[in-house]
Amino acid sequence: MTTPGWWPRRSRRVRGEDLVRSLYNEHGASLLAYATRLTNDRAAAEDIVQETLLRAWKHSDALTAEKGSVRGWLLTVARNIVTDRARARAVRPPEVAEVTESPSVERDHADQVVDSMAMLGALDNLSPEHREVLVEIYYKGRTVTEAAQVLGIAAGTVKSRSYYALRALRAVMSGGKTGTEVPR
Structure with missing residues (x-):
């Protein structure tokens, strides 16, 4: 006061x-x-x-x-x-937050070629059933239902084979064993 x-x-x-x-x-x-x-x-x-x-x-x-x-x-x-x-x-203009991540670097075409060659080599190590499921879904871009119709198997089988094929492919790409021990 x-x-x-x-x-x-x-x-x-x-x-x-x-x-x-x-x-x-x-x-x-x-x-x-x-x-x-x-x-x-x-x-x-x-x-x-x-x-x-x-x-x-x-x-x-x-x-x-x-x-x-x-x-x-x-x-x-x-x-x-x-x-x-x-x-x-x-x-005052708004403050811009600091960029914490580095700017993305575009991949060279040569890197894509090397990756494709490595992927093809890894696919050769998979069983034919696993390989054909991955080719239908990931290379041809088909849905599970479409791949099931083309391959003449149930959609659930396509999902299961796709799951185990990706696991086997991951193992092959990381230098592990081939995907032959993975269930079909």
Whole structure:
């Protein structure tokens, strides 16, 4: 609460750190509540209170009792700081998050050829049943139902063979054994 004649004479004014301390002790809670209400952000409100007290320290001449309420002056300064920050945010372009992943590198055609050759070699190590299911589904792009019709087997069998064929293919590609031990 502001007492009348808080600084009745210039010679008795509080200076420096004592000024900021006394203003904070007397008006800090109400300033923080006001700034929090304006910003809906406690951390931003604390920054605003700090900036308000800094401006009070810089412009201590304006805090004379003759000019009105010290609390009113502080609340006006706080409101102006909030307004200035909102305007600055509206004008400033949005910040772009840092890119954490490296830019993608396009694969060379030679890499695709090498991969295709490795895949064909791995497919040769699979059983004929597994190989034909993978060729129908992944190379010819057929659905499970279409592959089942072409191969003359049930759709469930296509799904099962596809599952075990992929497991066997993964084992072959990673340098493991051939897919002959995997059930058909």
